[in-house]
Amino acid sequence: MEQKIYTPKNKVRIVTAAALFDGHDAAINIMRRIIQSTGCEVIHLGHDKSVEDVVNTAIQEDANAIAMTSYQGGHNEYFKYMYDLLQEKGAGHIKIVGGGGGVILPSEIKELMDYGITRIYSPDDGRELGLQGMINDMVEKADYPTLDLNLPEGKDIYQSLKDKDVTTISRLISLAENREDDFLKLFDFNKVEDKSVPVLGITGTGGAGKSSMVDELVRRFLIDFPEKNIALISVDPSKKKTGGALLGDRIRMNSINNPRVYMRSLATRQSNLALSKYVEEAIQVLKAAKYDLIILETSGIGQSDTEILDHSDASLYIMTPEFGAATQLEKIDMLDFADIVAINKFDKRGALDALRDVKKQYQRNHNLWDINPDEMPVFGTIASQFNDPGTNQLYKAIIDKVVEKTGADLNSTFEITKEMSEKIFVIPPSRTRYLSEIAENNRSYDAKAKTQKEVAQKLYGIFKTIETISGKIPVLTQHGIEINGTENTELAKVLLAEFDKLKRDLDPYNWEVITTWDDKVNKYKNPVYSFKVRDKEIKIQTHTESLSHLQIPKIALPKYEAWGDILRWVLQENVPGEFPFTAGLYPFKREGEDPTRMFAGEGGPERTNRRFHYVSKGMPAKRLSTAFDSVTLYGNDPGHRPDIYGKIGNAGVSICCLDDAKKLYSGFDLSHPATSVSMTINGPAPMLLGFFMNAAIDQNCEKYIKENELEAEVESKIKAIYEDNGLERPRYNGELPEGNDGLGLMLLGVTGDQVLPADVYAEIKKNTLAQVRGTVQADILKEDQAQNTCIFSTEFALRLMGDVQEYFINNNVRNFYSVSISGYHIAEAGANPITQLAFTLANGFTYVEYYLSRGMDINAFGPNLSFFFSNGIDPEYAVIGRVARRIWAKALKQKYGANERAQMLKYHIQTSGRSLHAQEIDFNDIRTTLQALYAIYDNCNSLHTNAYDEAITTPTEESVRRAMAIQLIINKELGLAKNENPIQGSFIIEELTDLVEDAVLQEFDRITERGGVLGAMETMYQRSKIQEESLYYETLKHNGDFPIIGVNTFLSSKGSPTVVPKEVIRATEEEKEFQIKTKENLHKAKAEEEQQQLTRIQEVAINNQNIFEALMDATKVCSLGQITEALFKVGGQYRRNM
Structure with missing residues (x-):
């Protein structure tokens, strides 16, 4: 039954956002759409918003209510702090509503509502009221008239x-x-005493980037005039049908959260107009408030709209190069009146021609025939690009024009350069077709393989005919076939000649495949198989013995005899360890190291260290996967401010400095070949990587100190730095767990270069970098498309990734992956398996193209790339690994000419988080087992199995043990898993592989049509597709067309209600305080070095040198938040999208 929509009696204004350090914006996006269609004016801020930002916005916008989502923990502190801050600022009348799915427990909902929060909606409320019902309830609570002053x-x-x-x-x-x-x-x-306050009117077409441009102008104004204040009025259109409006300009603005900036969003409240009819009143109020500059921004306008001129002293018209033919310019009224014109998005095709045409049109319209067209006030700009020279010139011209027209006291000292705006291309324009080129390359390979198979099949037919008529089996030679011992008949001679003629159409490599096939089969029949990895010979038993005393082959080969069948199988499948690596990367699995990853991350570094030692106890290989808290994920430091404090150490470990990393991995030898560390971190990945590398280096310094009996000497040096200066020395908080021998803790508070000779330290550092094994996620493209933990502008974040990879090449970091190109989060955001795979591989090829454009050798960086997929239950997941390996290998070998090691796509896989349901949670282990089986049969390189209770809480030790048992039972007990290529040869697996491979290549073509991965991201193609697929799944799940046992069918007698956890694991007050103290002590002890290092990384960034090289030094003394803030100033902050 369709729900009735509540009609507000007043003009209701609602601020919507997702909480601080929280990238889960899908829910709030759905909510703000429904709120708008219910007739409200919605001021949408996007994700990762602090309480202060939201409260200040609500007061500036005179909102009726604030609607928040919080899915990342810390909600108790967040909502209470918001309530307190509203009261403190005299805005206690503003209602606060929120939701967070099952993250906010029923007891916490009651506590928050008792505290004064208007309403926190639970999943049960959603089921009972429906989405519109919840919004009706919320809007009704916020439906009150504007208060008196x-x-x-x-x-x-x-x-x-x-x-x-x-x-x-x-x-x-x-x-x-x-x-x-x-x-x-x-x-x-x-x-109004001072009516001379200048008003700058900014108008332009919809989608020209006006909000981004306003943000950039405000940022420059605040730098240029440290004592002056600026006010913004931003107008967006109202919907004629509902009266609602999306006031979305704030989402694009990073610089307005400043006490010297006031911003007010207005809805037009009438159709077909670009301004509210109350704009003049708003301007006069702001003039009375004596702001130094007022900016008035209109909604998108048409060709004939000049309304803004009635309200402004100077005007800026913003357009893009895509206006059509030059004659269209004659129809744009604003070109007659605008003081200055900006052609934004100057990286678009035809921008230089557009600049020329607009300058000429401006000259004609303003009758400036005596001035060179090049001197017209028309500027090419790329507002989205940090410190864009064209935007710098535009800003200076605007301020000068405002002063010229109004005499305002705005004497700009802003320095500009004369160069033109030029896109800093991540992918050179000539390479934008790279994905379609890969698709064409792979299709060409497949077509050739098919043709060659047909040739081989015909040759085999002739071969068998000769055998039949001669009565002898012809001998295969390097050049063809021979019949020994008898005089050839005329027919045999004709057949031999036909064979030789046809064989000219067969590639010599393919003939070799045929002639060596029997040898290959026999190698796997022999009891022992030997092969080399990095010049080291490895010998493997080829069979295992069952309890019934049968010899079970580890690798089973097809029993094909016909050459065409053999050739097709080798070219498209092949044995594990041989191109195209469909069945796996190595001839056999590594013995003694199951692909099990130990996942942990909660509280402070000490608690997570204890968990790591618990989960790895008795395991021959230590494969540690680290989850970080949201404060760390967003590059911030722990602090007492409630919206930060509540998130310290929740849903991940709190790490903000080198000492934290040393404690986190203490007791694990980070240079041991059986230890590898995976870090799930993206935006601030280079900083965390710096912490990790320095922790590993200092571990080896510690070994050197012990081996050379230098403990007393080193201790006296550390004592001189700390105790002798009255400083508190860093320490491990609590008892060491069983298995932790203290390795890594000797040098807490110092680094090896402070206590060892420079040459000794340099040698240890060099050797350590060549030894460490692990992965850092650092996949910034996926973050923009699906997960939202971007902190820097995309171009700068990619530059950081490139700098890390360049450092790895220069320092021989061979065993550590510089990126984990991740599909997991794309799938978790709602993508189906084909979209997950296509987007992930497309992102991977984008990194390849970017690194190549920076002059790196593909064989040098190829081995440092790894992948990360999700594994659901859909049929396509059965082949996700084999399709990925096959597509990657064909492209890297055939198109990029890479060597065999670079052709190998290595991937970690994790069972699906989306398939963990909060109803009948015991059934989750069944799903996880099936997904783990898919992954192990498909020869994944490492695997993480989710705990069954993760749907409702942080997993317990019991549930984690069960999750690990799933893998161990498959690997140790399941008979079929003793064979290492069990799905090869299955008709359905081969069919699925071909279908999925073809679907992925088609998606590559669709992305190319949108300008490659980065071009598609500009139009939010990936995000939209992911959301559509998520909605499709949720619809089928909701109406029961897609059966989920224990969720929408086969319900228990109680109706399979949502399970509420008995306890929730959260960081303790002691842990939070200890983390804050650690940071504060670091700043006390390292104040001088910190400032030097922060200045140095900024200089390195500005001079286009390798930033990661500087970060390796900065991470020894600086905290994470300090480095993030320093890099914001030279690389730009991430700008959110609607």
Whole structure:
């Protein structure tokens, strides 16, 4: 039954956002759409928003309510802090509503609502009320008229405005919009003392990048005038049908969260107009508040709209190069009146021609025939690019024009350069077809393989005919076939001649495949198989014995005799360890090291260290996977501010400095060949990688100190740094767990280069970098497409990735993966298996193209790339690994000319988080077992099995043990798993492989049509596709067309209700305080070195040198948050999208 939509009686304004350090924006995006269609004006801020940002926005926007989602923990502190801050700022009337699925427990919902939060919606509320029902309830609670103005005690309205009292400013603008008579009683236009405050009008076509441009102009204004204040009025259109409006300009703005900036979003509240009819009132209020500059930004306009000129002293018209034929320019009225024109998105095709045409049109329209067209105030800009020279020139020209026209006191000292805006291309324009070229290359390989198979099949037919008529088996030679011992008949001679003629069509390699086939089969029949890995000979038993005393082959080969069948199988399948690696990368699995990963991350580094030692106890290989808390994921330091404090050590480990990393991995020899560390971190990955590498280096320094009996000497040096200066020395918090021998803790608070000779340290560092094994996720493209932990601008983040890879090549880091190109999070966001695989491989090839464009050798960086997939239950997941390996190998070998090691696609796989349900949670282990079976049969390189209770809480030791047992039972007990290529030869597996491979190549072509991966990201193609597929799945799940046992069918007698966890594992107060103390002690001890290193990384970034090389030094003394802030200033912050 369709739910009735509540109709608000008042103009309701609602601020929507996802909480700080929380990238889960799918839910709030759905909610803000429904809120808007219910007739509200929605000020949407996007994800990762601090309480202060949200509260300040709500007060500036005079909102009726704030609607938040919080899926990343810390919600108790977040919502309470929001309530307290609203009360403190005199805005306690603003309602607070929120939701967080099952993350917010029923007891916590009650506690928050008792505290004063208006409503926290639970999953049960969603089921009972439905989405529209929840929104109806929320809007009804927020449906109240604009409040009266309460002035600060002892002040009149004009004094309050001069003091820039935000509540007064905001309430007056609301009164003008909603209660005009009351506004006019309070505010007298004639009493505005300083009517000379300049107003800059900014207008332009929809999608021209006006909001991004305003943000860049504001950022430059704040730098240029450290004492001055700026106000923004941003107008967006109202929907004629519902009266709702999406006021979305704030989402694009990073620089407005500043006490010197005031911003107000207005809805037009009428159709077909670019401005609200209350704009003039808002401007006069801001003039009375004595702002130094007011910017008025319109919604997108058509060719004939010039409304903004009535309200501004100077005007900027923003357009893009894509305006059609030059004659279209004659129709744009604003080109007659605009003082300055910006052609934004100047990286688009035809930008230089557009610049020329617009300059000429401007010259004609303004009758400036005596001035060179090149001197017209028309600027090519790329506002999305950090520190864009064209935007710098535009900013200076605007300020100069404002001063010229109004005499405002804005004497700009902003330095500009004369170069033109030029896109810093990640992928050179000539290479944008790379994905379709790969698709064409792979299809060409397949077509040739098919043709060659047919030739081989015909040759085999002739071969068998000769055998039949001669009565002898012809001998295969390097050049053809021979019949020994008898005189050839005429027919045999004709057949031999036909054979030789046909064989000319067969590739010599393919003839070799045929002639050596029997030898290959026999190698696997022999009891022992030997092969080489990096010049080291490895011998493997080829069979295992069953309890019934049968010899079970580890690798089973097809019993084909016909050459065409053999050739097709070798060219498309082949044995594990041989091109195209469909069945696996190595001839046999590594003995004594199952692909099990030990996953941990909770509380402080000590708690996670204890968990690592627990889960790896008795395991021959230590494969540690690290989850970080959201404070760390967003490159921040732990702190007492409640919206940060609540998230310290929750849903991941808190790491903010080198000492944290040393404690986290203490007791594990990070240079041992059986130890590998995986770090699930993206935005701040280079900093965490620096912490890890330095921790590993210092472990080996510690070994050197012990081997050379230098403990006393080193101890005295550390004592001189700390105790002798009255500083608290860093320590491991609590007892060491069983299995932790303390390795890595001797040098807490110092680094090896402080206590050892420079030459000794340099040698240890060099050897360590060549030894460490592991992976850092660092996949920034996937973050932008699916997961939202981007912190830097995309171009800068990619540059950091390239710098890491370059450092790895220069320092012989051979065993550590510089990136884990991840499909897992794409799948978790809702993508189906084909989309997951296609987007992930496309991202991988984008990194290949980027690194090649930087001059790196594919054989040098290829081995440092790894992949990470999710494994669901869909049929396509049975072949996800083999298709990935096959596509990658064909492209790397045939198109890029890479060597065999670079052709090998190595991947980690994790069972699906989406398939863990909060109903009948015991059934989750059944799903996980089936997914693990898929992964092991498909020869994954490492595997993580999720715990059954992860759907409702952080997994317990019991559930983690069960999850690991799933893998161990398959690997140790399941008979068929003793064979290492069990799915090869299956008709359905071969059919699925071909279908999925073809579907992925088709997706490559679709991405190419949109300008490659980065071009598609600009139009949010990947995000939209993921969301559509997620919605399709959720719809089928909801209506029961897609059966899920214990969720929508086969329910228990109680209806399979959502399970609420008995206990939730959260970081303790002691752990949080210890982390904050660690950071504060670091700053005390290293204050001088910190500043030097922060300055150095900024200089290195500006001079286009390798930033990661500088980070290796900076991470010895600086905290994570310090480095993030320093890099923001030279690389730009990530700009959110709607």
